[in-house]
Amino acid sequence: MTIKNARTIALIGLASLALHGCANPVERWRMAKDSGMAKTVTPKEMGDDRSLMARWLTPKASAPSTADKPVGLVLGRDGWEAPKFKADPVAEAEFASAEKLFQQGDFVKAEPLFKAMAKKRKDTPWGEKAQYYLAESRYQRGNFVGAHDAFERLVTDYPGTLFLEKVVGREYDIAQAWLVAIEPAQLKSRTKVEGQEKTDDKIQKTSWTDHFTGKLPLVDTSSSAVQALEHVRKNDPLGPLSDDAVMKIARHFEAKADYETAAIYYDQVTVDHPKSEYLQEAQHAAIEMRMKGYLGPQYDGGGLEQARELVTQTMSTFPDKPEADEELLHKLDLVNAQDAERTFTIAEYYRSIRKVPSAEFYYGKIVRRWPKSPFAAKAKVELAALAKMPRSKSLPSKIMTQPGANDPYSAAGGGAANPMSNLGGMGGMGGMG
Numbered sequence: 001m002t003i004k005n006a007r008t009i010a011l012i013g014l015a016s017l018a019l020h021g022c023a024n025p026v027e028r029w030r031m032a033k034d035s036g037m038a039k040t041v042t043p044k045e046m047g048d049d050r051s052l053m054a055r056w057l058t059p060k061a062s063a064p065s066t067a068d069k070p071v072g073l074v075l076g077r078d079g080w081e082a083p084k085f086k087a088d089p090v091a092e093a094e095f096a097s098a099e100k101l102f103q104q105g106d107f108v109k110a111e112p113l114f115k116a117m118a119k120k121r122k123d124t125p126w127g128e129k130a131q132y133y134l135a136e137s138r139y140q141r142g143n144f145v146g147a148h149d150a151f152e153r154l155v156t157d158y159p160g161t162l163f164l165e166k167v168v169g170r171e172y173d174i175a176q177a178w179l180v181a182i183e184p185a186q187l188k189s190r191t192k193v194e195g196q197e198k199t200d201d202k203i204q205k206t207s208w209t210d211h212f213t214g215k216l217p218l219v220d221t222s223s224s225a226v227q228a229l230e231h232v233r234k235n236d237p238l239g240p241l242s243d244d245a246v247m248k249i250a251r252h253f254e255a256k257a258d259y260e261t262a263a264i265y266y267d268q269v270t271v272d273h274p275k276s277e278y279l280q281e282a283q284h285a286a287i288e289m290r291m292k293g294y295l296g297p298q299y300d301g302g303g304l305e306q307a308r309e310l311v312t313q314t315m316s317t318f319p320d321k322p323e324a325d326e327e328l329l330h331k332l333d334l335v336n337a338q339d340a341e342r343t344f345t346i347a348e349y350y351r352s353i354r355k356v357p358s359a360e361f362y363y364g365k366i367v368r369r370w371p372k373s374p375f376a377a378k379a380k381v382e383l384a385a386l387a388k389m390p391r392s393k394s395l396p397s398k399i400m401t402q403p404g405a406n407d408p409y410s411a412a413g414g415g416a417a418n419p420m421s422n423l424g425g426m427g428g429m430g431g432m433g
Helices: 003-019 025-032 052-057 089-103 107-120 125-141 144-157 164-182 208-212 221-235 242-255 259-272 279-292 302-317 322-352 356-369 374-386
Strands: 074-076 079-081
Touching (some): 125 144, 125 164, 144 164, 144 221, 221 242, 302 322, 356 374
């Protein structure tokens, strides 16, 4: 096989994954390699930046640990606190000059001044303000890619910055603009940050040329939008936009038919934001994602069991909403119908290989747990036929007779390897088993 043919096959494989609703490998790679989410250990933190062989041959005492020292703070009389700086008339004059251009709306001229000052005055209050206004200048010019990078640099260099609330609001709006570019059905930006506009109509208008101006990422806008929303969660996990960001990510993956990932993010809303206004919507959506992610009776049914547990949890969370209970019970009936089908498929398999006791167990399970299911009538017919079949004694294999071996067929229906051992049911298809 030539290199050209190998590349062609690889491209076809990636396209096939995208068409079948699987997660974008590039998107997952970018999320895993996001330096804003998980920073690598620096040589200073390691205390010894030599190679593994050099450290093994000539070990040396590591430097005292500074892990407990908050980044960007100094130890004062009352504990860790922000460093105090003397007045600097020169820095004040430089910032005032750039800020005047910014207030006049001349962002093109203001941006290089803020950029130079942010570098020159790094780790000072003037450097922090310059970095923020550099990012804001880019945002006002429509350079969302550069603005997002500058905002992240501000949070990285100045943890606990006074501009954090504004940074999170802007990153949320940038993510919203990128999502709208690829998913026009997305809702308009709804910013909860006080002092900022609730909606920003200018971010809704995009074209293909915006990929070359910085308004949209050059490639993979989808991953960049998810990355920006993840930064909103990371930078202010208890802020007013954190639950909005999680819901945006969940809806994004749901729109891409990546139901497994969408379910994970919907679950995070219920776990991390139990008082969120989206709680009920997230719980219902998580159930829906588990059901949509179920591929059929020949595949794993763990998602169905999770859906059943979520139904019970949701009903207990909102006991005063009977209209919601009716919808949940209907979903539970659908889950039970799929469970009955899976059980019938397993019974058919055991019947085909003439494992009569196992087949009888699963057919009987359908009749017992889901008597109103369409598969219950079929199971009764099969049970009558199995009663007339000859039964041969099944001997365990040599492997299963060894000490410590676990026979998956022992105690039919109770082994951990049995895929249907945890099936339960409630609702209109027969009640609890």
